[in-house]
Amino acid sequence: MKPKVTTEAHLLDTVHRHEWKHRDSWRALRILSEFVDGFDTLADLEPAVSVFGSARTTPDRPEYALGVELGGALARAGFGVITGGGPGTMEAANRGAREAGGVSIGLGIELPFEQKLNDFVDVGIDFRYFFVRKTMFVKYAQAFCVLPGGFGTLDELFEALTLVQTKKVTRFPVVLLGVDYWQGLIDWLRDRMLQAANIRKDDLDLMLLTDDVDEAVAHIARECDYLRKAAEV
Numbered sequence: 030m031k032p033k034v035t036t037e038a039h040l041l042d043t044v045h046r047h048e049w050k051h052r053d054s055w056r057a058l059r060i061l062s063e064f065v066d067g068f069d070t071l072a073d074l075e076p077a078v079s080v081f082g083s084a085r086t087t088p089d090r091p092e093y094a095l096g097v098e099l100g101g102a103l104a105r106a107g108f109g110v111i112t113g114g115g116p117g118t119m120e121a122a123n124r125g126a127r128e129a130g131g132v133s134i135g136l137g138i139e140l141p142f143e144q145k146l147n148d149f150v151d152v153g154i155d156f157r158y159f160f161v162r163k164t165m166f167v168k169y170a171q172a173f174c175v176l177p178g179g180f181g182t183l184d185e186l187f188e189a190l191t192l193v194q195t196k197k198v199t200r201f202p203v204v205l206l207g208v209d210y211w212q213g214l215i216d217w218l219r220d221r222m223l224q225a226a227n228i229r230k231d232d233l234d235l236m237l238l239t240d241d242v243d244e245a246v247a248h249i250a251r252e253c254d255y256l257r258k259a260a261e262v
């Protein structure tokens with residue numbers, strides 16, 4: 030079956046740009062309404078953590094179990110769990126949150142193939158535009174947890190790191206879960222990127238790398254406490 034062309038694909042289409050040029054200004058209203066929907070739905074959300082990871086993780090994989098464990102631990106620590114609302118690790122984290130009695134949020138995205146929010150989402154929004162959805166992941170979360178994943182996961186990880194590095198957000202904890210999976214990337218960042226002076230040494234300290242869900246949640250809780258106290262004075 031031919032994949033359908035999504036709304037976002039029209040916006041980003043460079044080939045038929047002239048055909049779309051008059052409609053693009055109207056699209057801005059649709060984009061605005063998507064921001065409004067997101068802000069309205071999430072405005073009263075209690076502290077939450079955005080969890081990222083592969084859409085392709087199957088329930089028999091250890092990464093899925095890790096996602097369920099993390100979602101549960103975050104919920105028990107009083108954090109809502111925000112994911113992309115899709116399958117794989119997103120589903121796992123939503124499932125863990127729901128089963129622990131926490132708040133399970135899914136920010137879905139329109140894709141060229143049929144997809145619905147996973148069955149463990151309690152508060153769900155469907156976005157057309159990735160960039161609107163990405164704003165919500167950051168704006169309504171106190172931290173990011175990143176499980177093994179592919180391009181989408183790396184995009185979300187590096188967006189967070191860029192925002193912290195450029196001080197668009199301050200002291201935003203970023204936890205990488207899965208030492209075996211992420212260690213190679215961390216080594217490359219240190220041995221190539223840092224050596225080439227494209228990042229600073231303390232940029233590497235923006236991430237906590239661990240296999241231990243309790244350590245991850247304790248780290249996030251500590252950082253959030255610090256930020257809450259700093260905001261009070």
Ligand SMILES: C/C(=C\CNc1ncnc2c1ncn2[C@@H]1O[C@H](COP(=O)(O)O)[C@@H](O)[C@H]1O)CO
Nearest residue numbers: 081082083084085113115138178179180181182
């Ligand atoms: C490819 C498959 C499903 C795609 N469905 C997605 N639904 C929701 N969110 C998605 C999807 N794909 C990517 N994302 C976002 O990126 C991260 C995962 O990307 P990765 O490339 O798989 O690492 C995830 O955190 C989402 O926010 C298969 O059925």
